[in-house]
Amino acid sequence: MIKRIRDEIIATLESLYGQEKCGLDFGTPFELLIATILSAQCTDVRVNIVTKELFPDYNTPEAILMLGEKGLVQKIKTCGLANTKAKNIILTCDRLLSEYGGVVPKTLGDLLTLPGVGRKTANVVLSNAFDIPAIAVDTHVFRVSKRIGLAKGNNVLEVEKELMKNIPENKWSQAHHWLIWHGRKCCTARNPKCVNCALGSICIEGKKRLKAT
Numbered sequence: 001m002i003k004r005i006r007d008e009i010i011a012t013l014e015s016l017y018g019q020e021k022c023g024l025d026f027g028t029p030f031e032l033l034i035a036t037i038l039s040a041q042c043t044d045v046r047v048n049i050v051t052k053e054l055f056p057d058y059n060t061p062e063a064i065l066m067l068g069e070k071g072l073v074q075k076i077k078t079c080g081l082a083n084t085k086a087k088n089i090i091l092t093c094d095r096l097l098s099e100y101g102g103v104v105p106k107t108l109g110d111l112l113t114l115p116g117v118g119r120k121t122a123n124v125v126l127s128n129a130f131d132i133p134a135i136a137v138d139t140h141v142f143r144v145s146k147r148i149g150l151a152k153g154n155n156v157l158e159v160e161k162e163l164m165k166n167i168p169e170n171k172w173s174q175a176h177h178w179l180i181w182h183g184r185k186c187c188t189a190r191n192p193k194c195v196n197c198a199l200g201s202i203c204i205e206g207k208k209r210l211k212a213t
């Protein structure tokens with residue numbers, strides 16, 4: 001991608017979504033880790049409703065282990081995939097206590113050793129809880145990046161690497177939010193609003209779609 005176009009895309013996204021933050025409510029790295037695990041195939045709004053009830057009493061590995069897997073399933077059942085998520089959260093709490101002194105680790109490698117934690121979750125925690133530059137590639141980031149032309153990869157790891165190359169490091173964490181919000185508000189999976197999109201004249205997919213109308 002030509003640098004001038006890339007810079008224009010990044011500047012446009014920043015002007016549109018510069019104030020947007022992580023959609024999950026959290027007060028500690030542990031809370032964000034749990035909220036992000038719960039957010040798989042679930043909306044941030046729903047997760048926030050669940051964690052608002054859960055975290056006042058259960059926001060440490062010890063407290064969640066005391067609650068137990070069955071108790072946790074009941075607390076998180078409206079997030080979907082409750083059995084799998086509860087199992088992973090219990091195993092993660094166990095590992096945090098046995099390997100990391102009950103503290104959420106600050107490296108990608110360590111975070112990836114936690115059950116139920118993939119690159120997306122790990123990068124969300126690194127960037128939002130620890131201010132460590134990272135780009136978490138979720139479904140919105142994957143789709144929007146490829147449509148715009150910021151990435152061409154066929155899997156999340158390839159897209160993550162391309163975005164890290166195409167976006168200045170000091171904007172990685174924010175760019176993740178910009179792409180998510182653009183995907184939610186404008187570049188939706190079905191029927192993206194190319195006609196009204198601020199990137200319509202420079203987006204690869206947008207130019208194709210606009211020409212075809």
Ligand code: SF4
Nearest residue numbers: 187192194197203206
């Ligand atoms: S022009 Fe269309 S495809 Fe491109 S980012 Fe905008 S909405 Fe998405």
